[in-house]
Amino acid sequence: MISLEPARRRNVCYETEEAPTSIRLTELFIASGSDLDAVYGACTPLMDAAQGGRAASIALLLAAGARCDARALTAAALAQHGRCVDLLMAGSSDANVTEAMVTACRKSNPCALIRLLRGTTCIDASDR
Secondary structure (H helix, E strand, C coil): CCCCHHHHHCCEEEECCCCHHHHHHHHHHHHCCCCCCCCECCECHHHHHHHHCCHHHHHHHHHCCCCCCHHHHHHHHHCCCHHHHHHHHHCCCHHHHHHHHHHHHHCCCHHHHHHHHHCCEEEEHHHC
């Protein structure tokens, strides 16, 4: 008999606790008056936090006025960071959400698309 367990587990997101030093660095970055929407390397601070699953940093950046764009939302969805997706969707326009869904489809990532459409069950990273 074929087990369906692996197929079900693909629709979950993996959450970890953000390190206090990461949160503190985000606070210092915001306090420095730096441009929150500037591209550093290949991404904005918000996109970097989204890729890394750092929900607390995302909340701080959004509260400080960082602009939520489709790239940050897509990065969080593709990496299956559920809390980050929730935070970013709250600050996103419908166009950003639609663009993130299109990208998830183009990348053949049904888990990201499901997360964007209806959410998933979050589990602890130790359950990977």
